[in-house]
Amino acid sequence: MASQTQGIQQLLQAEKKAAEKVAEARKRKAKRLKQAKEEATQEIEKFRSEREAAFREYEQRHMGSRDDVAVRIENETRARLDAMNKSVAAAKDKVIADLLERVICDVKPQLHKNLRLNKA
Structure with a gap:
């Protein structure tokens, strides 16, 4: 009976480790998504500023x-x-x-x- 209890303990510990690994993986995924969103926002702002500068230059050249x-x-x-x-x-x-x-x-x-x- 002691071996059954020991086997149950091992299963519970394995389940706990698996849950920890899943939680850690979810945290890493959330962190990567947040980082990707920030990078995308920076790229959008960079693109927007480049296009605005090009428009201002075009406007200056053609319209004064x-x-x-x-x-x-x-x-x-x-x-x-x-x-x-x-x-x-x-x-x-x-x-x-x-x-x-x-x-x-x-x-x-x-x-x-x-x-x-x-x-x-």
Whole structure:
């Protein structure tokens, strides 16, 4: 009976060692996954920064800086506003005269053509 107890003890110890090895393997796996995730994140950030730098270079080469674009838009807007103001100043008197002509009507009172007067 002592040999059975000893055999059971050995099985329990073997089972305990196996459980420890499985737990250790799970920890190593989790550690490797965490490390792989960190490496992937670093690679993504590196790739993103490279692509952003390339885009900024492309933008600078083809469009100029954003300040240049803003200045160009400001100049175009100012030129358009000046042209509109000149157009308004040139046509202002004519438009006012036309409006006054249409608003001020010379009303000539006359009887309606269908009116019948009874002569009694």
